[in-house]
Amino acid sequence: MARITGTEETGRIPPKVLLLYQAVNQLLAEGADPANLKVSTITDRAGIGKGTAYEYFDSKEEIVTHAVVYQMQTAMEQLEKELLARKSFRDQLNYLLDEVSAQKGESNCFLKLVHLLTDNSQFSRQVQEILDSATCERYRLIRLFRKLLGSAVERGEVKGNLPLDYMVFSMGGRVLAYMVAITGGDLQIEIPRMRKLVYEGILAEFCPA
Amino acid sequence: MARITGTEETGRIPPKVLLLYQAVNQLLAEGADPANLKVSTITDRAGIGKGTAYEYFDSKEEIVTHAVVYQMQTAMEQLEKELLARKSFRDQLNYLLDEVSAQKGESNCFLKLVHLLTDNSQFSRQVQEILDSATCERYRLIRLFRKLLGSAVERGEVKGNLPLDYMVFSMGGRVLAYMVAITGGDLQIEIPRMRKLVYEGILAEFCPA
């Protein structure tokens, strides 16, 4: 039975594999360490036999990395869809900040991507390898931001005096900081105020009066 | 013999323990996964006997988490010393951006901290626990930024109209974005220009003319 490569379309994943992916991502969301997950824990959670996992994957590592990739692909697809559905840059930015507050950490593709891009551990490198060979590659989020900001410039919503790539990372960094602030932080101002300041800070930088 | 708690002063660490810490951090910098490190790998690299590690620590986990904490403490101390030695906010910001470019990822306490604060894996939670019981706790970097920005406001270098905590995270987020940009890349503008824009962006936000 066809071995899993990670390049499968999201809709074409065998049901048992989907169960495995969901099990892994549940367990990770519950705070498990990717490298300490046991195959039996995963298959028990997935409700399938241990051997079945090995019908689709060659090793435990493969199961976990592919599950993480799947999660990121799915989250990115969702995020992309939602953002592109919004027509103004302000709406898009609002949606982004709302999402970030809603997800708070786990199963947040934005966060996962930052982890990935700033981590040189074996695990992260393996995830990146799979991402690079799939539709949803490593830089998909960066390209999405580029696209959003590019369109905003075209529409005149955002001034074009700053380089696109600078804006991509400036916006990304501020959103990430907001996420860290409300997630892990020892924050001394209220979250709604923080949110407002982040929103306005980005607009002020990109759309000066 | 004295078990290691992680609250030892940096100067009072037994030599074999220091060797263990260095070995772990070397291996992590080389891309090893914290959860997959073997005790024998660590002690081999440290050049000491496997049994010796257990004279100071109760388990492998302890060795690795304490080594990571040590590394973060050391890096924080260094960073703190250097930043406080600089008298103007602009100098401090310049130093920070230089450091970030120099270290590019591994053994970068800034990066490690972001990981930590945005990761709910077991390993990260254990590191945080030790941090919380030691001098250099989890929020030391945040407090350092607060201190720097607070002083800058007092000196009149930075305008006081933005809340301190917003500035802390805005600056942190932008610096992090710069780090991600130059590390994990796909960047379409040159790094020096990016650096200049980040530097000016922060100043423009905090010290408007």
Added chain:
Amino acid sequence: MARITGTEETGRIPPKVLLLYQAVNQLLAEGADPANLKVSTITDRAGIGKGTAYEYFDSKEEIVTHAVVYQMQTAMEQLEKELLARKSFRDQLNYLLDEVSAQKGESNCFLKLVHLLTDNSQFSRQVQEILDSATCERYRLIRLFRKLLGSAVERGEVKGNLPLDYMVFSMGGRVLAYMVAITGGDLQIEIPRMRKLVYEGILAEFCPA
């Protein structure tokens, strides 16, 4: 459906079973270890479904042992037919030596039999058990040699002063040594010369002038 017992006439074997036998013997000839053959490897090679094998056999062991028995039966039948078709002892001996050179090791029933008779491993014992319950039993080759040498004595081609059984094993041993010599080698004389010496050595012992 009719379970396979190993006592079927060679012509009455179901086609899928024949495919299994051929697959096993191919794989063994290619150097596979009988105890390490996987059912899936066998059925893949045979081009049939894995479940199908269990329509005819109760276990993997059965498949392999019966396949080996089948191979030996077939080879023995062929050898017997050819040898009995030759009317003089010299012709028979020549045929034997030619066969031995032609087959060189694998799928050589002579060699397999020696293995079997000198091996007390579980696998060999199981093959012997089936052989003993079938037409072509364990000692068929020995009895064939006895028959050939007996007739040769009757015809006066071979002197009767040596006991039949001694001649059977002397001839068998020399032929086997020739096979080992040309197969596993390190031989310092040329094969045709070796062949000539073996041939003449046997004749000289059995038919002294």
Added chain:
Amino acid sequence: MARITGTEETGRIPPKVLLLYQAVNQLLAEGADPANLKVSTITDRAGIGKGTAYEYFDSKEEIVTHAVVYQMQTAMEQLEKELLARKSFRDQLNYLLDEVSAQKGESNCFLKLVHLLTDNSQFSRQVQEILDSATCERYRLIRLFRKLLGSAVERGEVKGNLPLDYMVFSMGGRVLAYMVAITGGDLQIEIPRMRKLVYEGILAEFCPA
């Protein structure tokens, strides 16, 4: 702790490894299939921990193949010593036939070697590989026979008209046939008579009056 290569001198083998070798060879002598031996069976028999086996070997296969090699080396050393201690060819031949009757099959290096040289299974090929990289290589027995017969020719005990290699294999083949006869055989003459005929047959061929 030094990994085992199979090239160790017989006297320099670590005690736990020796226990493993003895356990394997006992089990094989009792009729176990090399490929079906379990690590736990071996270590239980050896009276050591399962993990200990993996301190010296990388896999189960390695344990078994090295044990077989060790057994062959030891047996060959013993055989070589005994044969070379005998001064006349007749004494040597007598010793050889006595040994063969005494050992009857298992732990008989002569038999094992024939198996090896006539078997192209993976297992045998692996044993040969190790043999080839050690002192006691694959052809050691053949070279010993060459040496014995060469000296006998020099001493005038054996006529020099037959090529040495032919004599080596003729003698080997006859001894093997004797072994098969008394081991596996359906023999119709008494063993002592068979022995006498084999002995005289060899002498008659090599030392004609």
Added chain:
DNA sequence: AATGAATGAGTTTTCATTCAT
């Protein structure tokens, strides 16, 4: 009758930890 995805019992293998030296 034929199939092959699913299974889990049974193995192999790993490696943190101990403890005699």
Added chain:
DNA sequence: TATGAATGAAAACTCATTCAT
């Protein structure tokens, strides 16, 4: 105090066998 050989509990992985289709 330092060591590293020995250990076995725990984990990964295999693959013969079943059974729904």
